[in-house]
Amino acid sequence: MPESVLIIGGGIIGLSCALESARRGFRVTVLEQDAFGGQASGAAAGMLAPFSENTEGPDPFFRLCLDSFYRYPDWVRQLEEQSGHKAELCSSGSLNVVFHEADLLPMQTRLAWQRNYGVPLEMLDESELHRLEPGLSRRAVGALYCPVESHVFAPKLVNAVEEACRRAGVRLIPHAGQLTNLEAGSVSGVRVTMANAGSWRGDRLVVSTGAWSGFLREWVPITVPVHPIRGQICCYDAALGDIRHMVFSSQAYWVRKKDGSVVCGASEDVAGFDRSVTERGIDRLTRWSGRVFPFLEGAPPLRSWAGLRPATLDGRPLIGCVPGYPEIIVAAGHYRNGILLSPVTAAMVGDLLEGKTDPAGNAFGLDRFARMAEKKDTG
Numbered sequence: 001m002p003e004s005v006l007i008i009g010g011g012i013i014g015l016s017c018a019l020e021s022a023r024r025g026f027r028v029t030v031l032e033q034d035a036f037g038g039q040a041s042g043a044a045a046g047m048l049a050p051f052s053e054n055t056e057g058p059d060p061f062f063r064l065c066l067d068s069f070y071r072y073p074d075w076v077r078q079l080e081e082q083s084g085h086k087a088e089l090c091s092s093g094s095l096n097v098v099f100h101e102a103d104l105l106p107m108q109t110r111l112a113w114q115r116n117y118g119v120p121l122e123m124l125d126e127s128e129l130h131r132l133e134p135g136l137s138r139r140a141v142g143a144l145y146c147p148v149e150s151h152v153f154a155p156k157l158v159n160a161v162e163e164a165c166r167r168a169g170v171r172l173i174p175h176a177g178q179l180t181n182l183e184a185g186s187v188s189g190v191r192v193t194m195a196n197a198g199s200w201r202g203d204r205l206v207v208s209t210g211a212w213s214g215f216l217r218e219w220v221p222i223t224v225p226v227h228p229i230r231g232q233i234c235c236y237d238a239a240l241g242d243i244r245h246m247v248f249s250s251q252a253y254w255v256r257k258k259d260g261s262v263v264c265g266a267s268e269d270v271a272g273f274d275r276s277v278t279e280r281g282i283d284r285l286t287r288w289s290g291r292v293f294p295f296l297e298g299a300p301p302l303r304s305w306a307g308l309r310p311a312t313l314d315g316r317p318l319i320g321c322v323p324g325y326p327e328i329i330v331a332a333g334h335y336r337n338g339i340l341l342s343p344v345t346a347a348m349v350g351d352l353l354e355g356k357t358d359p360a361g362n363a364f365g366l367d368r369f370a371r372m373a374e375k376k377d378t379g
């Protein structure tokens with residue numbers, strides 16, 4: 001009898017882990033308190049941008065993002081075949097646009113190290129930039145161009161993974177309500193009780209509850225340092241003007257979707273678990289939209305929404321077993337890059353379930369914060 005795996009949390013991370021676990025022969029159940037993809041995953045802009053998101057240097061997080069990025073085309077192809085749903089993967093390329101000459105220097109520094117990763121990145125001067133992206137404000141003085149960065153339509157990606165899970169035999173339980181009990185640490189595996197869906201036993205448990213993952217400390221003696229950072233985001237009618245690439249400025253980004261919208265995001269607010277959209281948050285996006293794309297000046301967004309990004313203290317995700325509880329795996333804290341990081345996270349969780357460990361160690365393990373605190377204490 002194959003091992004059974006319970007997964008709590010049905011965002012992109014929980015569903016991707018479920019699909020991968022089912023592909024590896026585990027019997028999988030996903031327990032979601034509300035609707036699948038109803039939180040951060042359904043709110044995301046869907047950008048797959050390892051270069052634009054990592055500006056400092058080639059650290060383990062950059063390499064994780066890159067690993068996941070290179071898995072994406074095959075992962076989406078298999079997903080679409082298995083589900084019959086499109087995720088709308090689009091290789092638009094990206095432009096990191098600069099409005100002051102002084103800001104070109106940090107871009108050159110980025111270019112120097114990112115170029116070593118096999119991608120033909122290049123600096124564009126003003127005229128090359130306006131040739132590639134004619135709708136941009138004439139105040140833009142240059143850009144770092146990455147021809148390979150891409151994006152998906154996040155809500156459709158979630159639907160595709162959900163349907164692929166269903167067809168792969170994953171038991172999907174939406175609207176399961178609050179978790180009311182969790183028992184672990186015994187030879188009989190893990191037992192969880194959900195307010196609206198009763199009690200479930202599994203050999204292993206994967207916790208993928210996004211911004212809410214700190215709740216685990218109520219049941220096992222571990223701190224999961226994940227907290228919510230609200231992202232407010234809006235979209236425009238793409239018929240207003242021409243946007244050809246994903247465009248990043250220091251204050252916002254714009255990405256044209258196949259459904260005829262241009263998504264513009266996103267704020268980073270500390271607002272607890274409040275998911276409301278504020279006038280101030282959206283005003284900032286509309287102001288910047290007009291500055292960067294003059295044809296958006298004064299245009300009202302078609303729609304605005306918000307989601308809670310699961311942030312950690314060091315900005316890296318938590319993907320690993322709970323120390324002392326090898327039957328519990330946490331996959332959370334993906335902050336701004338959970339859509340990008342889904343394939344690699346699912347593969348890492350699959351490996352952990354199969355007992356495979358990376359001989360080089362796990363830079364994303366849960367013990368790193370305890371180790372940092374110990375180091376501080378011992379000076």
Ligand SMILES: Cc1cc2nc3c(=O)[nH]c(=O)nc-3n(C[C@H](O)[C@H](O)[C@H](O)COP(=O)(O)OP(=O)(O)OC[C@H]3O[C@@H](n4cnc5c(N)ncnc54)[C@H](O)[C@@H]3O)c2cc1C
Nearest residue numbers: 009011013033039041045046047210231307337338339340
């Ligand atoms: C505005 C915005 C734009 C973004 N843009 C991008 C982008 O362009 N590219 C990118 O890669 N990432 C982006 N992100 C980040 C990305 O959305 C997240 O990193 C990712 O969705 C996290 O996925 P998750 O499954 O961990 O969390 P979630 O999608 O939040 O899913 C967690 C799930 O757990 C459920 N849950 C919580 N507690 C419990 C419980 N006790 N029992 C059962 N279920 C529970 C919740 O209901 C929820 O469905 C963006 C985020 C936001 C908000």
